[in-house]
Amino acid sequence: MKYTRDLEKVLNKTSGREKVNVLIQLSQIYEKISLSKSINYALEILDNISFVKGRVKKAEIYIMIGDLYKKHEEYEKAYPHYRNALESLKKTKNDKRKAELYNSMGVVCFMLTSYDQALEYYLFSLSIREEINDKKGIADSLNTVGNIYFQLHNYQKALEYYKRSLEIRTELKDDVAIGKSYNNIGNIYSTLKDYNRALDSYNDALKLYKKSSEHKLIASVYNNVGIIHRERNEPQKALESFKKSLKIAKKEDLTYNLANTSNEAARTYFELKKYIEAENLLRTALEGAKKLNARNVEQESYEILSELYYAKKDYRKACDYYKKYSDMKDAIYGELSGKIAEIQSRYISDQKQKEAEIYRLKNVEMAKYINDLQKANDLIRKKNNELTDAYTKLDLLARTDPLTRLSNRRDILEKIKYEAMKFERSGEKFALGISDIDNFKSFNDSYGHDCGDFVLVNLANIMRSVMRKQDCIGRWGGEEFIFLMPKTDLEGGAVIAEKLRKKIEEEVFYYRDIKLNLTMTFGITAYDSIMDIDLCINKADEALYQGKAGGKNVVIRVDEIEE
Numbered sequence: 294m295k296y297t298r299d300l301e302k303v304l305n306k307t308s309g310r311e312k313v314n315v316l317i318q319l320s321q322i323y324e325k326i327s328l329s330k331s332i333n334y335a336l337e338i339l340d341n342i343s344f345v346k347g348r349v350k351k352a353e354i355y356i357m358i359g360d361l362y363k364k365h366e367e368y369e370k371a372y373p374h375y376r377n378a379l380e381s382l383k384k385t386k387n388d389k390r391k392a393e394l395y396n397s398m399g400v401v402c403f404m405l406t407s408y409d410q411a412l413e414y415y416l417f418s419l420s421i422r423e424e425i426n427d428k429k430g431i432a433d434s435l436n437t438v439g440n441i442y443f444q445l446h447n448y449q450k451a452l453e454y455y456k457r458s459l460e461i462r463t464e465l466k467d468d469v470a471i472g473k474s475y476n477n478i479g480n481i482y483s484t485l486k487d488y489n490r491a492l493d494s495y496n497d498a499l500k501l502y503k504k505s506s507e508h509k510l511i512a513s514v515y516n517n518v519g520i521i522h523r524e525r526n527e528p529q530k531a532l533e534s535f536k537k538s539l540k541i542a543k544k545e546d547l548t549y550n551l552a553n554t555s556n557e558a559a560r561t562y563f564e565l566k567k568y569i570e571a572e573n574l575l576r577t578a579l580e581g582a583k584k585l586n587a588r589n590v591e592q593e594s595y596e597i598l599s600e601l602y603y604a605k606k607d608y609r610k611a612c613d614y615y616k617k618y619s620d621m622k623d624a625i626y627g628e629l630s631g632k633i634a635e636i637q638s639r640y641i642s643d644q645k646q647k648e649a650e651i652y653r654l655k656n657v658e659m660a661k662y663i664n665d666l667q668k669a670n671d672l673i674r675k676k677n678n679e680l681t682d683a684y685t686k687l688d689l690l691a692r693t694d695p696l697t698r699l700s701n702r703r704d705i706l707e708k709i710k711y712e713a714m715k716f717e718r719s720g721e722k723f724a725l726g727i728s729d730i731d732n733f734k735s736f737n738d739s740y741g742h743d744c745g746d747f748v749l750v751n752l753a754n755i756m757r758s759v760m761r762k763q764d765c766i767g768r769w770g771g772e773e774f775i776f777l778m779p780k781t782d783l784e785g786g787a788v789i790a791e792k793l794r795k796k797i798e799e800e801v802f803y804y805r806d807i808k809l810n811l812t813m814t815f816g817i818t819a820y821d822s823i824m825d826i827d828l829c830i831n832k833a834d835e836a837l838y839q840g841k842a843g844g845k846n847v848v849i850r851v852d853e854i855e856e
Contacts (some may be wrong), residue, residue, distance in 0.1 A: 352381035442446030472501035705767025724786025
């Protein structure tokens, strides 16, 4: 510490290049004592960056600051410094350092759940490392690319990259790196519910981590083992593993591990119906996730909170948290898979172009022909894919009601026509129902059209949950819905409608703290050979009308209509 104090005294008396050197030394010393102080000294270097000569030296300053923020798990702050470093290194020939920098940028983007950007940086890194035959770097890049595919649930692709990485790491005899590969392979087997192979992989990883005192990695493995015990219906063993992980995370100040494992332990307590313990852990998880902007952890916290409040019958809070979970899930995974496929294709295309260049040196004309043909094929394939995606999206939009996400009038009519054609061939009956929300106008008049939309969306969700997989629901118009029930006769259709009517009657909706109770009236008919589609729908409509006239909140079959 005396040396540190002496340096701090010198710092106040220096300027220019000498001051930069002192700041670098202080930052490096405090990295093991106080990470926040280390960052502050590093940031002070930026005020004197004009005294740092040469692109490479400036890049190393930016990388040092980025690494400190990454170590402190402040990933959003790390990223711009890595970007500055990359800009400084662009015109240099230090390929190995560029590859390391791309990998670091990939790690930061991965932790911020920008998976498409992370994959792009990882593949840049892998490409450079393959060019310079950096075996350790290649193994690291293969592992990180596997992590992306794991997050995107492409487990076979992830396993392929993990195993390629393990093969190289075993050859290099890098114990910690081998442990990471075993841990990742264990995650795959755990997800695929091959628990025995998963536990074997985790135990192999744990032995190597303990040998090297890798606390963060040990905590991660205990978390993974806990998940397996929970999946095998061994909750006490699961909690023992989670507690070991949490203890290490708290002791070593591992915010991400603490947040992630808190979620897993909370889910276990929730399954044991220990709601207070679960809720306390979820608050811890959310606090850490928000601090790090770890959206995947935050998303999982909201999902568990939604399930917890639903179990406690606090439906308003359950709905609020489910909306947060759903919005965040859409934000993370929105159009990600398409971007990922594009990036992977770009990487494969780059590799093919490199191979073509080698061949060109042997046979210039043939290589040029192959390269031109490849580019033309890639362009045609890309345009075809874009057109296919566009047509698919347009078709979906044309068949879907934008508010409720149910089939629209056009789509449901097409499905009814298809069932009618099946009836002509096989005599297979189907039932139709038309329903109408009772007193719907009162919601719009009393609370506004936003309330009306809220009612329609929530009713649509309830209908989906009650109706069978083979059934189809469409928005017929306004507050009217139509139901298609294949392989169902009149009596069966009435049973399904009664189940739905009762569910809606019992449900309580909360709109801006306003308690709403809803009911619906249903008219049910069945298609037969003497009817056409229009007549069948009209009969259901007549039954609905009679139900409305007779007091509402009922199911009326067509054979109950009073002439």
